[in-house]
Amino acid sequence: xxxxxxxxxxxxxxxxxxxxxxxxxxxxxxxxxxxxxxxxxxxxxxxxxxxxxxxxxxxxxxxxxxxxxxxxxxxxxxxxxxxxxxxxxxxxxxxxxxxxxxxxxxxxxxxxxxxxxxxxxxxxxxxxxxxxxxxxxxxxxxxxxxxxxxxxxxxxxxx
Amino acid sequence: xxxxxxxxxxxxxxxxxxxxxxxxxxxxxxxxxxxxxxxxxxxxxxxxxxxxxxxxxxxxxxxxxxxxxxxxxxxxxxxxxxxxxxxxxxxxxxxxxxxxxxxxxxxxxxxxxxxxxxxxxxxxxxxxxxxxxxxxxxxxxxxxxxxxxxxxxxxxxxx
DNA sequence: TGACAAAATTAGGTTTATCTAATAAATTTA
DNA sequence: TAAATTTATTAGATAAACCTAATTTTGTCA
Numbered sequence: 121x122x123x124x125x126x127x128x129x130x131x132x133x134x135x136x137x138x139x140x141x142x143x144x145x146x147x148x149x150x151x152x153x154x155x156x157x158x159x160x161x162x163x164x165x166x167x168x169x170x171x172x173x174x175x176x177x178x179x180x181x182x183x184x185x186x187x188x189x190x191x192x193x194x195x196x197x198x199x200x201x202x203x204x205x206x207x208x209x210x211x212x213x214x215x216x217x218x219x220x221x222x223x224x225x226x227x228x229x230x231x232x233x234x235x236x237x238x239x240x241x242x243x244x245x246x247x248x249x250x251x252x253x254x255x256x257x258x259x260x261x262x263x264x265x266x267x268x269x270x271x272x273x274x275x276x277x278x279x
Numbered sequence: 280x281x282x283x284x285x286x287x288x289x290x291x292x293x294x295x296x297x298x299x300x301x302x303x304x305x306x307x308x309x310x311x312x313x314x315x316x317x318x319x320x321x322x323x324x325x326x327x328x329x330x331x332x333x334x335x336x337x338x339x340x341x342x343x344x345x346x347x348x349x350x351x352x353x354x355x356x357x358x359x360x361x362x363x364x365x366x367x368x369x370x371x372x373x374x375x376x377x378x379x380x381x382x383x384x385x386x387x388x389x390x391x392x393x394x395x396x397x398x399x400x401x402x403x404x405x406x407x408x409x410x411x412x413x414x415x416x417x418x419x420x421x422x423x424x425x426x427x428x429x430x431x432x433x434x435x436x437x438x
Numbered sequence: 439t440g441a442c443a444a445a446a447t448t449a450g451g452t453t454t455a456t457c458t459a460a461t462a463a464a465t466t467t468a
Numbered sequence: 469t470a471a472a473t474t475t476a477t478t479a480g481a482t483a484a485a486c487c488t489a490a491t492t493t494t495g496t497c498a
Contacts, residue, residue: 138485158446171486173447178484190446190493221405234397243390246380246431253430257423264416264423271412272405297455317476330456332477337454349463349476440498447492453485462477468470 133202135182137237140206141165142175143184144236146195147203156193210236212248220254222272292361294341296396299365300324301334302343303395305354306362315352369395371407379413381431 133140145164149156158176162169176193179185184199186192195203210232217228236244258265292299304323308315317335321328335352338344343358345351354362369391376387395403417424 136484159444167485168487169446170448170488174485217402221402221409223402223405227399227401231398231402235394238393238397239390240386242386243376243380243382246382249431249433250380250427253427262423264421268409268412272408274408295454318474326455327457328476329458329478333455441496442498443494443496445492445494447490449490450488452487455483457482458480460477460479463475465472465474467472 132241133205135202138175139179139182139184140202140237142172142179143195143199143203144206144210146185146193147200147207150193150195158193161193205241206236209239209241209244212244212251213239216247216251220251222269291400292364294361297334298338298341298343299361299396300392301331301338302354302358302362303365303369305344305352306359306366309352309354317352320352364400365395368398368400368403371403371410372398375406375410379410381428 135143142161142165145161146156149160149164153160158169158172162172165172176185176187179199180187184196184202186194186196213235214228214232217223217231218225221228223231254265294302301320301324304320305315308319308323312319317328317331321331324331335344335346338358339346343355343361345353345355372394373387373391376382376390377384380387382390413424
């Protein structure tokens, strides 16, 4: 019971990376479609349906989703608020990676998907702030922005 | 065999986060002391000795350490090179977090410890580059550096 | 409405990584 | 050097996530 918390529960949600992934996915899907299905979650996370079933039972026990066998999947208020926390971190990171570091949008997203579970809200917020500052400076045409960009584009070390 | 690779093997070392942690720890310890012991690794990673024993057997099988029961623990060349990759990512991230984002050094280190396993070399290198640029600009007294710092210090949202 | 297809669950396994308790080896010390 | 202490290993369990195969439920459509 403790051997796990040490290595898994690093964020402020009290959830494992996996559980964070599930609620985040449910949240995102529920904005795209009327009804969220086991199949959709499985497709999105690239896992099989039985794994999703098992996870849904856990999420239900934790009070993060309303769910009856073969029925609809809906986040509870608590689930929604945690999902938003995770997604908030995701957004800050993704935007920072793409806008400031100049990463391809898909790569930025992938990196954010992984980092969102391990970086604290404080770091994510600060990276978001840095991005805000950067965006304003860029739109003003500040010279350092261009210099930074050319500095970042130098050939990466092969290692 | 595949269900694991999808979620664990995200970096360029081909190792799980855990294995990365072990070789990184061994590498760091071997620079601090003459002999690296099971006990030290356990203390550093905050786990128990039997877990370390089990991991060492795996690392040996993978050809990353030279090790005989009750004997010395030493990284092979291959192990050393992987450890350096991980530690390189760690350094870039830690320095970025502390110097640019202004995080407390211990917190910066903790965040780096976790993120080093999920962020690609490319991202880490770019964050390192951004830090380099930032350091030069700061030492030149560029105005935007001060502005950024004050922007980052605004009260963080309680969420 | 009855048969077929699609979706979801259950049952039973695997892997990774951890733990505790018990044992064995190595080291220190009296 | 023998006893006591420290260090390390083995044995046996547990928990989180995932899988495949088989079964059950739901939904569609002729």
